[in-house]
Amino acid sequence: MAEIMRRLSIPVNVGGVWVGGENPIAIQSMTNTDTADVGGTVSQVEALAQAGSELVRITVNTREAARAVPDIVHRLRDRHITAPIIGDFHYNGHILLNEYPECAESLDKYRINPGNVGMGRQHDDNFRSIIEIALEHEKPVRIGVNWGSLDQSLVTRLMDENAHSRDPKDSREVIMEAMVLSALESAEMAKSYGMADDRIILSAKVSGVQDLIDVYRELAARSSYALHVGLTEAGMGRRGIVASSAALSVLLQEGIGDTIRVSLTPAPGGDRTEEVRTCQDVLQSLAIRSFSPRVTACPGCGRTTSTVFQEMANDIQTYLNSQMPAWKQLYPGVEKLRIAVMGCVVNGPGESKHADIGISLPGTGEDPKAPVYVDGRLMRTLKGPTIVDDFISILDEYLETRFG
Numbered sequence: 001m002a003e004i005m006r007r008l009s010i011p012v013n014v015g016g017v018w019v020g021g022e023n024p025i026a027i028q029s030m031t032n033t034d035t036a037d038v039g040g041t042v043s044q045v046e047a048l049a050q051a052g053s054e055l056v057r058i059t060v061n062t063r064e065a066a067r068a069v070p071d072i073v074h075r076l077r078d079r080h081i082t083a084p085i086i087g088d089f090h091y092n093g094h095i096l097l098n099e100y101p102e103c104a105e106s107l108d109k110y111r112i113n114p115g116n117v118g119m120g121r122q123h124d125d126n127f128r129s130i131i132e133i134a135l136e137h138e139k140p141v142r143i144g145v146n147w148g149s150l151d152q153s154l155v156t157r158l159m160d161e162n163a164h165s166r167d168p169k170d171s172r173e174v175i176m177e178a179m180v181l182s183a184l185e186s187a188e189m190a191k192s193y194g195m196a197d198d199r200i201i202l203s204a205k206v207s208g209v210q211d212l213i214d215v216y217r218e219l220a221a222r223s224s225y226a227l228h229v230g231l232t233e234a235g236m237g238r239r240g241i242v243a244s245s246a247a248l249s250v251l252l253q254e255g256i257g258d259t260i261r262v263s264l265t266p267a268p269g270g271d272r273t274e275e276v277r278t279c280q281d282v283l284q285s286l287a288i289r290s291f292s293p294r295v296t297a298c299p300g301c302g303r304t305t306s307t308v309f310q311e312m313a314n315d316i317q318t319y320l321n322s323q324m325p326a327w328k329q330l331y332p333g334v335e336k337l338r339i340a341v342m343g344c345v346v347n348g349p350g351e352s353k354h355a356d357i358g359i360s361l362p363g364t365g366e367d368p369k370a371p372v373y374v375d376g377r378l379m380r381t382l383k384g385p386t387i388v389d390d391f392i393s394i395l396d397e398y399l400e401t402r403f404g
Contacts, residue, residue, distance in 0.1 A: 015084030015108030020226030035065035051273035084108035205232035230261035293337035309343035331403030
């Protein structure tokens with residue numbers, strides 16, 4: 001299988017995590033707690049980090065939030081949570097970073113939205129203030145453009161130029177160009193104030209799949225900065241997961257993207273870590289990174305009217321999820337394990353042979369036996385009511401033999 005050729009961007013060190021270049025594509029997430037709630041924010045960052053988020057962003061929007069940041073970071077480090085903490089600033093970042101130097105020092109990176117730092121001369125002064133604070137504390141920055149808060153003076157300028165053009169573009173093309181220019185011109189401005197290329201990450205967030213693909217292709221073609229990629233306001237549940245996966249997969253397949261985020265709207269009281277697991281699934285599905293053993297299971301058909309294989313597939317996945325924290329320590333490389341749980345004789349033996357370890361359960365009307373294949377060879381045939389427990393025992397033995 002051909003490897004995906006990565007766009008080699010300029011590597012950036014974010015609190016000890018290297019982003020860009022030949023480094024692994026990093027997973028990022030963001031809290032939705034009130035940052036002034038120190039306990040709640042620490043708990044959510046810890047949950048996100050334990051789920052696999054390698055960088056975590058928090059909102060810093062008020063003086064109370066800025067005051068809370070050093071305590072949040074201190075508590076996280078006391079709990080051995082090492083994920084870099086990124087401050088998300090809009091409108092008043094220049095004020096908060098100036099007033100609360102301990103906040104500026106505690107954060108590992110600042111996110112700046114060039115559409116939300118002021119207008120005209122005030123825009124340049126406020127932007128420069130944040131960059132100078134970042135330089136003082138030796139912090140990298142992400143210049144994060146979002147089409148929901150795009151610099152309107154830039155949009156107006158481009159719209160005027162387009163209106164007088166001999167070959168005018170449609171409004172969508174102008175907005176996409178404004179996104180790219182906002183990011184690139186802001187990066188050049190940051191560099192004019194002393195920020196080095198290897199301290200800058202760019203992003204240009206939109207909520208449409210094709211729009212995201214187009215804007216990042218342009219950014220990748222016109223710069224060598226590290227890129228943070230994600231569909232903003234992707235939506236809830238299945239729709240958000242599908243839209244984000246579609247957009248990320250196209251760009252990642254083209255080698256574009258150094259950090260990624262899936263921005264899901266959680267259900268009320270829902271699990272924020274779902275966006276982290278979705279990122280992992282996207283990267284693992286593309287064979288870019290591995291995070292947990294992959295279970296191949298058939299969807300079922302008229303040959304599998306029994307629910308035994310469905311229940312077994314679920315039991316095995318649940319068992320894997322519960323054991324992975326320990327297995328990562330005990331069995332290096334276990335995340336690349338391939339397991340097959342199949343429901344009948346049609347594809348069951350073949351899929352089991354392709355997997356590292358697999359079982360083919362009897363379909364409707366088939367002989368009630370379940371052959372187990374290990375490394376492509378038939379190892380044992382299971383029967384009776386303890387098939388699931390017996391298979392898990394074989395799996396445990398295999399892990400100890402191969403990875404122990």
